[in-house]
Amino acid sequence: MIAKLTGVLDWTGADSCVIDVNGVGYLVFCSRRTLDRLGAVGAEVGVQVETHVREDHIHLYGFADRAERDWFRMLTGVQGVGGRGALAILSVLGPDELAVAVLADDRKPLTRADGVGPKLAGRICSELKDKVGGMALAAPVPAAAAGPASPPGAPAGDGGIADAVSALVNLGYGRAEAFGAVHGAARDLGPKAEVSALIPAALKQLVKT
Secondary structure (H helix, E strand, O other): OOOEEEEEEEEEOOOEEEEEEOOEEEEEEEOHHHHHHHOOOOOEEEEEEEEEEOOOOEEEEEEOOHHHHHHHHHHOOOOOOOHHHHHHHHHHOOHHHHHHHHHOOOOOHHHHOOOOOHHHHHHHHHHHHHHHHHHHHHOOOOHHHHOOOOOOOOOOOHHHHHHHHHHHHHOOOOHHHHHHHHHHHHHHHOOOOOHHHHHHHHHHHHHHO
């Protein structure tokens, strides 16, 4: 299996490119986001590769970074999302934007991708919600981003609130806005709300603002 390609960019198209590796040209299907990052024809390039082997073809899908590759793997695990469909989604939404959309159950951004209607967008959000929440909580929060301790008067269940805030910080939100959104969600859901409920509720508030 091919996991990575490094060579000279020989040609680019609307959804693919050819990378020349020691005189052998590999056709690699890519998102628009990755193609834009490869640069001009003739440049030295390197891409992460996901190899799909089928009875009638072998397709190489290339990614500028591992985050996009990981999202490709998750998306193609959803019924109704093939390789080209996953690339269409990744062409309109980066990994962080996808995480926010899925956790907030915000289907509209997903429908901007060719071939993705409301029903499929809903299935993507439903099937990937727990996986994305786990990814966000598993990633460590840098010390600089952790900020000061929660102020007095915070709602009960502070451990869950802290985890939810950390998850939003890992998704790129500032600690202050994440803190406010999570506390707003905790007030709406009650002091015993679990992290799995706090994160999407807080994201919905952030999306509205």
